[in-house]
Amino acid sequence: MPLLLGAHMSIQGGLHRAIERGEGYRCTALQLFTANNLQWHGKPVTEEIAARFRAAWAASKIGPIVAHACYLIDLASADERVRERSLPVLIDELRRAAAIGVPWVVLHPGCHTGAGEEAGLRRIADLANRALDAAPLRAGILLETTAGQGTALGCRFEQLRWLLDAIQPSGRVGVCLDTCHVFAAGYDLRTREAYDATMREFDRLVGLHRVHAVHVNDSKGDLGSRLDRHEHIGRGKLGLDAFRCLLRDPRFAAVPKLLETPKEDSKRKDWDRVNLVTLRRLAQA
Numbered sequence: 001m002p003l004l005l006g007a008h009m010s011i012q013g014g015l016h017r018a019i020e021r022g023e024g025y026r027c028t029a030l031q032l033f034t035a036n037n038l039q040w041h042g043k044p045v046t047e048e049i050a051a052r053f054r055a056a057w058a059a060s061k062i063g064p065i066v067a068h069a070c071y072l073i074d075l076a077s078a079d080e081r082v083r084e085r086s087l088p089v090l091i092d093e094l095r096r097a098a099a100i101g102v103p104w105v106v107l108h109p110g111c112h113t114g115a116g117e118e119a120g121l122r123r124i125a126d127l128a129n130r131a132l133d134a135a136p137l138r139a140g141i142l143l144e145t146t147a148g149q150g151t152a153l154g155c156r157f158e159q160l161r162w163l164l165d166a167i168q169p170s171g172r173v174g175v176c177l178d179t180c181h182v183f184a185a186g187y188d189l190r191t192r193e194a195y196d197a198t199m200r201e202f203d204r205l206v207g208l209h210r211v212h213a214v215h216v217n218d219s220k221g222d223l224g225s226r227l228d229r230h231e232h233i234g235r236g237k238l239g240l241d242a243f244r245c246l247l248r249d250p251r252f253a254a255v256p257k258l259l260e261t262p263k264e265d266s267k268r269k270d271w272d273r274v275n276l277v278t279l280r281r282l283a284q285a
Contacts, residue, residue, distance in 0.1 A: 001253050001254065002028050003280065003283050004028050004029040004253075004255065004257060005027065005028055005216075005247075005256075005257050005258075005276065005280065006022055006027030006028060006031070006062070006256065006257075006258050006259070006276075007025060007030070007031070007258060007259035007260075007261075007275075007276065008030075008068065008258060008259065008260050009025075009030055009032055011033060014049070014052070014053075015032070015034065015045070015053040015100060016053045016056040018030060018032040019053070019056040019060050019062060020056065022062050023060050023061065023062065025272055025276055026061075027062055027276075028061060028062060028063050029062065029064045029256030029257065030062050030064075030065045030066075030256075031065070031066050031067070031106070031256075031258045032065065032067060032068070033067065033070075034093065034096040034097060034102075035070070035093075036070075038070070038071060038072065039072075040070070040085055040089055042089075042092055045095075045096045045099045045100060050099045050101075053100045053101075054100060057101070063256070064256040065256075066104045066142065066176070066212075066213045066256065066258070067093065067096070067097045067102045067105045067106065068105070069089075069090060069093045069108070070089055071108070072089065073086040073093075073107065073108070073110075074086055074108075074110045074111055074113075075087075075090070075107075075123055075128060076109060076110030076111055076115075076121070076123050076124045077111065077112075077113050077123070078112065078113045078114055078115035083123065083127060087127050087130060087131060090105075090127070090128075090131040090141075091131050091135050093105050093107075094131060094132070094135035094136065094140075095135055097138075098136035098137075101138075102139065103138065103139060103140065104176075104212055104213065105139060105140070105141055105142065106142045106144050106213060107128075107141050107142065107143060107144060108144055108146060108152070109124050109143050109144070109146065109152075109153045109154035109159075110123070110124050110152075110153055110154075111150055111152045111153065112151045112153060113151055117159070120151070120153050121153060121163060122166075124163060125163055125167050128141055128163075128173070132167070132173070139172075140171070140172035140173055141172065141173050141174075142174050142213055143176070144175075145160065145176070145177050145181045145182050145185070146178075147181040147184035147185055147221070147225075147227060147228040148184070148185045148186075149184075149226050149227060149228045152228075155181070155185040155226070156185065157187075157201060157202055157205040157206050158205060160205075160206050164206065164210060174210045175206060175210045175211050175212070176211070176213040177202075177211050177213075177215070178215035178217060178260075179214070179216055179217055179219075179238060179242060180215070180217035180218060180219040180221075180229075180231070180236075180238070181228065183219050183221075183223055184219055184221045184224070184225050184226055184227050184228065185224070185226065186223065186224035187201070187202075188223055189238060189242035189245070189246075190241060190242050191241055192245055195241075195242060195245040196245075199249075199251075208252075211252070211255055212256075213255060213256050213258060214246065214252060214255055214256070214258065215258055215259075216243065216246070216257045216258060216259055216260075216279065217230040217233075217259070217260050217261055218231040218233050218234065218235060218237070218238045218261070219231055219236045219238050220236055220237070221237065222237050223237070230260055230261050230262060231261070232261050232262065232271055232274070233261065233278045233279060234278060240278075240282060243279060247282050247283035248283060259272060259275050259276065259279075
């Protein structure tokens with residue numbers, strides 16, 4: 001099986017442009033937004049837009065693609081107005097993903113904003129269930145592991161387990177494992193021994209089979225810092241061995257591994273290309 005490796009690509013100029021950009025980086029997997037990630041209302045995906053995207057995908061060498069949901073969505077918020085706005089946006093995200101043939105939408109579970117863990121988790125499950133009921137069966141939700149910054153939920157494996165049990169049907173919900181977030185939440189990955197111990201714990205509490213995407217990011221913050229700050233591969237606190245372990249782990253062979261490293265300084269240096277080259281080298285046995 002080929003290495004399923006890629007990055008988050010821009011949709012500027014049309015959804016199909018993400019495919020074109022991914023091809024330019026020799027991506028074999030991809031993540032994209034299906035609309036502006038900082039606006040409540042996304043541009044509808046017409047049949048013409050969807051057909052152009054699907055045709056570009058079919059003509060490319062890119063395999064799995066996942067969408068990332070709007071950053072404004074917060075299913076756990078104690079503010080009822082935020083939850084009321086979040087539900088239809090999540091439904092729309094799932095509908096747009098289904099329209100272009102993308103099976104999963106990555107979602108930040110949410111922040112309880114002072115209401116407490118139990119209340120926040122129940123709100124996430126309730127609204128996620130309502131969204132799945134209202135959206136096409138062709139798309140599901142991947143709960144992203146979080147760093148636990150502020151009141152963010154999804155930083156502990158036990159929280160993810162509870163959500164996976166509470167959101168139904170089980171076949172339409174899974175996990176997107178983010179290496180930076182897991183490390184910042186207190187789960188070590190830096191050595192073979194630490195990586196194996198963390199994955200055993202994840203498998204025991206959540207199940208590695210529930211992971212359908214991995215965000216491959218180094219971390220600016222230390223172990224357990226709860227700092228949600230991504231860094232370029234090998235230039236952060238995780239180091240290279242964590243990624244060597246991940247990329248050579250046969251349990252993740254069929255799972256897309258996707259960069260979300262900083263792009264702010266991309267005019268000076270093409271960091272996506274640099275990071276992908278580094279990861280491909282680490283993946284070689």
